[in-house]
Amino acid sequence: MRILKVLGISAGFMLAGPFVNQNVMAQDGEALYKANCASCHKTTSKRLVGPGLEGINEKRSEEWLINWIKDPMKMVNAGDKEAVAIFEEYNQIPMTAFGFLSDAEIKAILSVIPGKAGAESGAEGAVAAVEEPEVPIEYTEEDALAGRLLFEGKKKFVKGGPSCLSCHHVSFDDIISGGLLAKDLTNVHGRLGDAGVSSIVSAPPFPAMADAYKNKTLTDDEVFQLTAFLKTVNENSGTQADTSQLGMFQMIGGGFIGLLLWLLIIYATYNNRKKESVKEDIFKRQLKGNDSVNS
């Protein structure tokens, strides 16, 4: 009964406890779009990492979009024709799943995306597209080197975010094994290109990364340098040994050597500590010849 009482009061706490706020205003759509989508999708018809989203509301049903945004790979695996077609078209780069967004939030986001440019502006749009040729960005070696220092954490980010190395691995020269929490970035530049890398770095769409760089967004220079570094890494990846497993050996090897040293220290420090009860000797003497009682 006592336990029931305790549980009852706790359950009361739970019910009164706070829950994730579900009320979404329409004007949040823009902020949500910037935080979650903008790093890969433009609201025009131009491709960034993923397709441009102009007119997406007319092209697909709302239900399809909500399902897709919440778990794209689920739809691909389930064999949805349109989903598979997009997946193949974009070199099988999977889109991040946004399962944590509520239906209301997704609707707010979709309401921000403009419809397809009308017939009257069609010609204008075509002209604009022609006028924007892709100019390959030139990176110097200094940029790549600065990017490397930023990646390793040897040079701090201006606003104080954690180094990339904490969660990401790249196989490059003598950089120590990077983290395994997030993706291996050795070939990321090859898959996403300049625009993709720099847009993800400047506004991370992944929740854990977004939390890490909240209010600590990288400056334009830092984004530029990191992109340069990742490009260099990708270009040299053919000649580099894979160092992603090195960290594991360091941890296990160092761990066991350290454990031995540490145990030695503990046991040496407390060696003269009394390990038996004070009367142990007397107790043993009394038990001589009576083994059944002794443990």
Place this chain on the structure above:
Amino acid sequence: MILLNTLLIALNGALLYSLVGFVIFAVIAAAFYYFRAQKLKNEFGVMEEPKKDFSFTFWILLAITGFAIYLIKVGLEGGVGMLNTLFFAAFPYVAFAIFIIGSIYRYRNTGFKVSSLSSQFLEGKKLFWGSQPFHWGLLVIFFGHLIAFLFPKSLIAWNGEPIRLLILEISSFVFALSALYGLCILIYRRLSTKRIIMVTNKMDMMVYVVLLTQITSGMGIALFARWGSTWFASSMTPYLRSVFAFNPDIAAVTAMPWFVQIHIISAFFIIAIIPFTRFMHFLVAPIDYIWRNYQLVLWNYNRKIIRNSTRHTFGKEIKNH
């Protein structure tokens, strides 16, 4: 692989819930029949004292925990219902409520039972070999987490130099290994020593299973989701702070690998069961023993009797004077 995938998808949603329901039902039914069998046994007089053995309880609990972890993993990865909200936004508050109310309640009602229930008096050697590495390891790891929670910026700055990151990670791993090593010795001691078995209860087995889960999942994070020391400071601290600010933001934890999530859930579970276990002893740890003065014990010996004693064995000098 295809079969496994199909299985995982099939487990999704309603099916998983029915499975959970079935497991709960099976456990309750098993417990019911077990206790009824025991009662019958007692009534129809098996006279000999029942042998106490906790190995069985330990392994069963371990198996149940493993299964529960698997279910939670599948549920969280499949995004079943509100499981994420339940575990990361609601469960922490339930845990803390149980911890605070339960601790006060237990302290007020059975205050003298609030202790580590020391059994050093009954067995000291194995205790020494296990307890020392276990407690030192756990303390260091605990304060490591606390520092990352309180001073994330300093930790990120320290980890800025790769070599310092390696030093921090490897030495933390050493302390985790030390805690695991000590815990294994302590489990062996409790399951194998006759005197200790007599003062053991089922909740002790729970303590061991929960600690094993916590330590091994933590080591799994250190090995397979490195470098945890930095991303704890950058991604977990905001979550924990949001929990303490009564406005939980679970987006980041939702996206973490499953063993990280298990580590978090298991940590809150430990907090929740503190009032019902020997974990309580950390609340009443005699910290002032560290700096208090020696207590002088004066024995009122009669020197003449000692001198003329006909005892044939000599006492040993006390070691820890």
